[in-house]
Amino acid sequence: MKFDIAIIGGGPAGYTAAERAGANGLRTVLFEKKAMGGVCLNEGCIPTKTLLYSAKVLDNIKGASKYGVSVSGLPAFDMEKIINRKDKTVKKLTGGVTMTVTSYGVTIVEHEAS
């Protein structure tokens, strides 16, 4: 199959470029060697924010009495639940990106480009 443009990398730069190229009628192929969404969705922005949110909730509970809210027992992290929530969020967003990119007619090749 012939393409008008090949994009290397399915991170925010690559998937945005692919969406635009596809939306403008170019036959587009995108190569991603690891995971769609790149660092931002898989390791950076999104996972860190979900983990930080759990820390924020715990911190809020610890300071609840200041706001007239009493909590019985000590708050604690459940790492398994926290990681599961993070994984679920990442999966939802990377799935959404893949769906959006392909909806513009872009072909995704899960392989390293050279």
Ligand SMILES: Cc1cc2nc3c(=O)[nH]c(=O)nc-3n(C[C@H](O)[C@H](O)[C@H](O)COP(=O)(O)OP(=O)(O)OC[C@H]3O[C@@H](n4cnc5c(N)ncnc54)[C@H](O)[C@@H]3O)c2cc1C
């Ligand atoms: C801990 C952390 C937290 C962050 N938090 C934020 C934040 O809150 N807000 C924010 O704006 N930014 C944040 N960033 C930065 C953000 O992750 C990057 O700016 C963004 O991911 C860059 O996107 P990109 O598409 O240029 O590159 P990347 O996300 O690195 O994507 C590049 C993709 O190309 C693929 N690839 C590379 N070479 C090839 C090849 N030869 N063939 C096929 N595929 C290839 C890689 O597998 C990768 O998926 C954070 C980064 C980190 C590490």
